[in-house]
Amino acid sequence: MKSRCSSISELLDKYFDQEVTPEERSLVEDHLPSCPACRSALLSMENLRNLIKSPVEEAVERENFPWVWEKIERGIQQEEKPGLWESLWSWLDMISLRQKKILIPAVAAVVILILITAPLLYEKISSYPDLSVVEYVESDTYNVMIYEREAPRVTVIWLFEGPEEEPLTS
Amino acid sequence: MDINEAQLISRCQQGDQEALKEIFNQYHQKLYRIAYGVVRHREEALDIVQEVFIKLFRSIHQFKGRSRFYTYLYRMTMNTAIDHTRKMKKVPPLSIDEEEGFQLSDDPDRRPDRILDHKELEAKVKWAMDQLSPDQKAALIFREIEGLSYQEIAEATGCSIGTVMSRLHYGRKKVQELLKDYVEGGEEV
Numbered sequence: 001m002k003s004r005c006s007s008i009s010e011l012l013d014k015y016f017d018q019e020v021t022p023e024e025r026s027l028v029e030d031h032l033p034s035c036p037a038c039r040s041a042l043l044s045m046e047n048l049r050n051l052i053k054s055p056v057e058e059a060v061e062r063e064n065f066p067w068v069w070e071k072i073e074r075g076i077q078q079e080e081k082p083g084l085w086e087s088l089w090s091w092l093d094m095i096s097l098r099q100k101k102i103l104i105p106a107v108a109a110v111v112i113l114i115l116i117t118a119p120l121l122y123e124k125i126s127s128y129p130d131l132s133v134v135e136y137v138e139s140d141t142y143n144v145m146i147y148e149r150e151a152p153r154v155t156v157i158w159l160f161e162g163p164e165e166e167p168l169t170s
Numbered sequence: 171m172d173i174n175e176a177q178l179i180s181r182c183q184q185g186d187q188e189a190l191k192e193i194f195n196q197y198h199q200k201l202y203r204i205a206y207g208v209v210r211h212r213e214e215a216l217d218i219v220q221e222v223f224i225k226l227f228r229s230i231h232q233f234k235g236r237s238r239f240y241t242y243l244y245r246m247t248m249n250t251a252i253d254h255t256r257k258m259k260k261v262p263p264l265s266i267d268e269e270e271g272f273q274l275s276d277d278p279d280r281r282p283d284r285i286l287d288h289k290e291l292e293a294k295v296k297w298a299m300d301q302l303s304p305d306q307k308a309a310l311i312f313r314e315i316e317g318l319s320y321q322e323i324a325e326a327t328g329c330s331i332g333t334v335m336s337r338l339h340y341g342r343k344k345v346q347e348l349l350k351d352y353v354e355g356g357e358e359v
Contacts, residue, residue: 013339017313019320040354044346047353052299052314052345055292056206059215065198068216069191075224076187 005035012038016045131156175239183231190227197240198223200316201247207311208251209258210296218254222247241326244312248326252304291352298348306341309334 008031014020015028032039131154135146147156181189198219205218225246233242299307308327312318318326323334346353 013335013342017320017338044353045342048342048346048349049314051291051295051349051352052207052310055210055288055295056203056315059206059212060199060203063202063212063216065202068198068220069194071220072190072194072223073187075220076190076227079224079228 005031005037008035008038009041012041012045016042176235179230179233179235179239182227183233187227190223193226194223197243200240201243203315204244204247204311205251207315208248208255208299208307210292210299214254214258215251218247218251221254222250225250237325238322241322244316244318244326245328248308248311252308255300294349294352298345301348302341302344305329306337306344309337310341310345313338 008028011020011024011028015025020028028038032042131147131149133145134148135144137144141161143160145158145160147158148154178189178192182193201219201222202215205222206212206215209215209218222243226243233239299310302310305327309323312323312326320331320334324331327334
């Protein structure tokens with residue numbers, strides 16, 4: 001009995017890939033001599049395989065692989081020296097969950113505290129660090145010094161007594 | 171898995187680089203074929219092979235022997251190559267001159283016109299393969315380049331044999347259509 005082309009064409013991929021059972025193989029091989037369409041389909045699969053595979057084989061033949069191993073070795077050695085961040089993570093991995101539950105909130109609290117207090121401390125310590133003298137007036141009794149800052153604008157007027165002079169002797 | 175391979179893997183799991191070198195000697199050409207099949211570019215394929223062996227050394231302790239070692243390795247290579255392709259989509263490809271250059275040669279296969287034809291055909295094959303889904307591409311490369319059986323492809327890609335057959339059938343059909351000038355059977359239909 002002649003097999004129908006549609007049922008055979010479903011087997012063509014399997015036949016081409018040598019995945020058919022002996023019965024399926026017989027069915028296909030009985031059909032092929034009388035079917036140019038299926039023969040053409042098989043030939044297309046063969047051509048496609050060559051098109052995909054041949055350049056890869058040529059590339060493998062041209063290649064010299066020992067230096068690739070040297071690069072791999074170097075890559076592994078570089079990975080074996082962990083960076084600061086990786087060291088921190090591995091340290092965190094090593095400590096137990098119980099310790100983590102205490103330690104992580106504590107570290108977070110300290111960081112937040114530093115972030116809040118640092119600007120305040122900075123302001124207190126360095127009050128008006130960029131004041132500059134714009135005017136200085138001397139007199140017999142008092143001296144006046146005027147300081148100014150650009151932003152925010154601040155003006156300081158400093159009034160102080162002049163140096164005591166030695167009493168004149170007659 | 172044979173005893174030698176099991177011992178090799180065990181040594182590698184304990185951090186023995188010599189064992190990794192033996193695995194490299196055994197598999198580098200196969201992995202290069204797979205990587206090259208995906209990216210179709212020498213330097214990129216070599217980078218992928220390098221990346222795979224470094225990854226393997228780092229993660230081999232996760233290999234529990236539930237699948238065959240080579241399918242584990244093939245899967246890792248395919249995933250790395252496909253990830254690489256995704257990343258490289260944003261980078262424009264090198265021109266022929268930048269990549270290899272034309273050199274005078276007595277070898278007829280190295281003549282500039284032949285190289286150009288060859289490169290153009292290669293570029294078309296790559297373009298056609300890039301039109302496939304990653305799953306179809308993986309199935310086609312495993313089958314056409316490495317000659318894996320349906321069972322092995324199913325293991326390497328984590329799907330059923332039926333799915334492998336379907337991916338191969340539709341993948342082939344699509345690439346054949348895109349490259350019909352080069353692959354048509356030529357017989358009267």
